[in-house]
Amino acid sequence: MKNFLPIAINIADQKILIIGGGHSAWSKIKILQRFDANIEVIAREVSEEIKQSGIPYKEKDYEKADLRGYLMFYSCTNNPELDQQIAEDGKEAGVLVNIHDQPDLCQFVSPAIYQDGDIRVAVSSNAKDVFASIRIRNEIKEYLENKIHN
Known part of the structure; x- marks a missing residue:
């Protein structure tokens, strides 16, 4: 069982990656936009809301190397096998991990x-x-x- 410590992290000017380009990714982006974070998105397909938001995005498949240089990331792929791999890659890379709707794979949750x-x-x-x-x-x-x- 996970036991998350509620803390506040200064994400101003920090790089945050969203992996996935659908509805759950867009929900995370709307929350993060209230802060001065440097948000980027990678996904095989990116929704029109994300494309029109001004957030930098790349339409491509996820690769382990994509995690380099980020403070944290949110995986919103809705693909359990891919999410498992992304969680393992993130922990190995020392990047804070949040896998949408899979708290057992997360290192942090957003309140x-x-x-x-x-x-x-x-x-x-x-x-x-x-x-x-x-x-x-x-x-x-x-x-x-x-x-x-x-």
Whole structure:
């Protein structure tokens, strides 16, 4: 069983790779765009949303060498065998690994985040129940917005 430490990482100007070009990759990109990260995408096929986002992308098959120079990566391939290989490659390369919807392969998970100015609240369920994390984050958001703005 994984036991994730909730920490905050400065990703400003850090290189983050998204492997995969579909809906789950686009969801990760939208979250990461709120920060000053240097996001890049590689995938066999890249969705129109990603192409139009301005995020640099390469339409190609994944290769182990693709991981060089990144702080972390998110694998959003929806291919369990490929995700397993990517997770092993990432750990070997010393790059932080997140495999979409496969917490046993992850070195980190992304929490549900609420931000108001410099205040950030992150809610995580230790990768057990993302919907509970989102629900609790939304309850905190509602409470704080009522408290701060009223």
